[in-house]
Amino acid sequence: MRAAPAIAVLVALLPLSLLAGILVGSVQLAPGDVFGALLGGGDPVAGVIVRDLRLPRVLAAALVGGALGVAGTLLQGLFRNPLADPYVTGTSAGAALGAVGMIALGSDLAATVVPLAAFAGAMVSALVVWQLARLGGRTTVLTVLLAGIILTSFASALVTLLLFASDRLSLRLRAVLDVLSGGVAVRATSEVVLAAVIIALGLGLAILIGRRIDAFVFGEETAATLGVDPERTTIAVIVAAALLTGAAVALAGLVGFVGLVVPHALRPIVGATHRTLAVASFFAGASVLVLADLGARSVLSPAELPVGVLTGLLGAPFFLVLLVRARRREVA
Amino acid sequence: MTTLAARSLSAGYGTRAVLHEVDLTFALNGLVALVGPNGAGKSTLLRAFAGLIRPTAGAATLDGVDIASLSRAALAARIAVVPQSFDTLFPFTVREIVALGRSARLGLFARPTADDMGAVARAIAAQDLDTFVDRRLDALSGGERQRVVLAMALAQEAGVLLLDEPTAHLDPAHQIGTVRRVAELARMRGVVTLAVLHDLNLAALADRVVVVDAGRVVADGPPAVALASDVVARVFGAGLAVAQVSGRTVILPG
Numbered sequence: 195m196r197a198a199p200a201i202a203v204l205v206a207l208l209p210l211s212l213l214a215g216i217l218v219g220s221v222q223l224a225p226g227d228v229f230g231a232l233l234g235g236g237d238p239v240a241g242v243i244v245r246d247l248r249l250p251r252v253l254a255a256a257l258v259g260g261a262l263g264v265a266g267t268l269l270q271g272l273f274r275n276p277l278a279d280p281y282v283t284g285t286s287a288g289a290a291l292g293a294v295g296m297i298a299l300g301s302d303l304a305a306t307v308v309p310l311a312a313f314a315g316a317m318v319s320a321l322v323v324w325q326l327a328r329l330g331g332r333t334t335v336l337t338v339l340l341a342g343i344i345l346t347s348f349a350s351a352l353v354t355l356l357l358f359a360s361d362r363l364s365l366r367l368r369a370v371l372d373v374l375s376g377g378v379a380v381r382a383t384s385e386v387v388l389a390a391v392i393i394a395l396g397l398g399l400a401i402l403i404g405r406r407i408d409a410f411v412f413g414e415e416t417a418a419t420l421g422v423d424p425e426r427t428t429i430a431v432i433v434a435a436a437l438l439t440g441a442a443v444a445l446a447g448l449v450g451f452v453g454l455v456v457p458h459a460l461r462p463i464v465g466a467t468h469r470t471l472a473v474a475s476f477f478a479g480a481s482v483l484v485l486a487d488l489g490a491r492s493v494l495s496p497a498e499l500p501v502g503v504l505t506g507l508l509g510a511p512f513f514l515v516l517l518v519r520a521r522r523r524e525v526a
Numbered sequence: 527m528t529t530l531a532a533r534s535l536s537a538g539y540g541t542r543a544v545l546h547e548v549d550l551t552f553a554l555n556g557l558v559a560l561v562g563p564n565g566a567g568k569s570t571l572l573r574a575f576a577g578l579i580r581p582t583a584g585a586a587t588l589d590g591v592d593i594a595s596l597s598r599a600a601l602a603a604r605i606a607v608v609p610q611s612f613d614t615l616f617p618f619t620v621r622e623i624v625a626l627g628r629s630a631r632l633g634l635f636a637r638p639t640a641d642d643m644g645a646v647a648r649a650i651a652a653q654d655l656d657t658f659v660d661r662r663l664d665a666l667s668g669g670e671r672q673r674v675v676l677a678m679a680l681a682q683e684a685g686v687l688l689l690d691e692p693t694a695h696l697d698p699a700h701q702i703g704t705v706r707r708v709a710e711l712a713r714m715r716g717v718v719t720l721a722v723l724h725d726l727n728l729a730a731l732a733d734r735v736v737v738v739d740a741g742r743v744v745a746d747g748p749p750a751v752a753l754a755s756d757v758v759a760r761v762f763g764a765g766l767a768v769a770q771v772s773g774r775t776v777i778l779p780g
Contacts, residue, residue, distance in 0.1 A: 402634045412613075416609050467618070
């Protein structure tokens with residue numbers, strides 16, 4: 195079992211990443227003050243910064259990164275291809291449309307409604323991409339990516355339409371910009387808790403159906419003759435991916451490529467079985483996004499970049515390299 | 527004892543009828559080869575037995591029970607299928623792939639039992655894959671891959687084994703090796719075994735040959751009978767000649 199030690203390392207890395215995320219920020223705090231604040235005492239200003247600003251932010255980043263890692267694992271299994279994730283398949287865009295739509299309706303008061311709408315949006319777009327990608331009986335990575343582009347363009351056109359049509363929305367431009375640029379800045383604790391619950395559900399479902407996805411990636415007919423119902427597996431994968439993507443987008447907006455890169459980088463280390471890969475991707479994705487957010491807060495300090503900008507800057511070239519390699523092997 | 531049968535089975539895709547009222551019974555009689563020209567309906571027949579398509583009339587039955595009425599999991603425990611193509615872009619190891627043969631027996635919350643692990647180990651040993659268990663599928667040759675897929679099907683420990691052109695991507699030596707392996711399994715293990723084969727000379731290695739043409743069974747019997755020269759000429763055209771060489775049926779260019 196080479197996977198077990200690797201997962202143990204990833205689990206151990208997460209608290210270290212969280213700690214790094216809490217220690218570093220635009221206001222310089224001594225480590226002693228930070229630890230004091232974490233334990234509930236110490237300097238009151240440091241307490242506010244650490245407990246009310248940094249802690250929710252790093253927890254949100256960890257949840258979002260973990261959710262995207264697992265959603266990427268699921269979607270890569272669904273499309274039988276390592277070049278898929280919530281972002282490039284348009285699932286995130288659908289979730290963002292759902293979230294912005296809810297903000298336009300003025301329901302930012304009820305924080306529970308935004309994740310639900312994001313889930314619904316993610317669900318619809320994942321189903322559409324799945325149907326589009328299956329046209330002609332077999333999924334190829336290019337159809338998946340094209341379907342993702344079409345959905346993303348359509349969803350962003352609708353978001354723009356909402357922006358212009360809704361007076362309410364123009365008063366909430368900042369909230370909309372947050373969704374579109376992918377940041378984990380200041381979050382209410384209740385939002386973080388709600389997202390944690392949804393993400394735990396999604397991760398649990400992913401672990402349960404992991405073995406079915408293993409059979410599923412060898413083709414629907416092969417899965418069927420192995421005793422795995424392809425339709426039910428498809429639906430379960432899409433629901434789980436939509437839960438995770440919806441929660442991630444509701445919390446942080448559009449954060450690209452984490453879901454793509456994390457499972458891809460882990461496969462050579464922990465292997466291809468989806469149950470193991472989902473667990474490993476959760477912990478690795480969480481650490482990656484906490485550290486990426488740390489970077490996003492530091493590069494233009496004291497100005498803070500949304501973490502989505504950083505993952506886009508780093509992830510897009512990585513994705514290009516993968517795509518070129520895949521085309522060279524003529525698998526795309 | 528397992529009996530697989532087609533009862534006045536008709537099947538097709540959409541409005542295109544492929545099989546017309548086929549009646550066949552398979553019990554333990556070694557390796558059965560299904561042959562016929564392209565589009566004759568042999569793969570369709572196999573798919574009906576695998577429960578992958580529903581007959582438009584009649585039924586495919588397993589011990590008298592309509593296959594279309596069985597759940598996927600119940601079917602997978604009793605009928606194993608070696609698909610025509612089997613590949614992935616993900617780095618699954620040989621052991622992980624063979625273990626997929628147990629998918630049907632594992633509930634969502636279940637862990638593999640000693641039974642499951644035993645079946646996987648036996649299948650790996652039966653296909654001489656012990657030294658390959660941690661290798662990735664894409665690091666194997668065509669013949670080795672075919673053994674992995676066969677081991678996956680064997681791990682299902684089903685009473686029926688269906689193979690859809692198991693020799694399609696192999697060189698001649700491995701084609702013969704694969705058919706011999708499967709024939710030996712069919713004879714030794716008491717597994718009802720049906721293989722769709724394109725190459726008539728490979729089919730001639732089977733114990734029973736069923737010739738399908740235009741959706742109907744036109745010959746059925748030992749190779750010397752089912753592949754008699756008049757049958758071959760009628761079904762496959764005049765370009766082939768049948769000879770008997772040291773007690774074996776051989777098909778040659780005519």
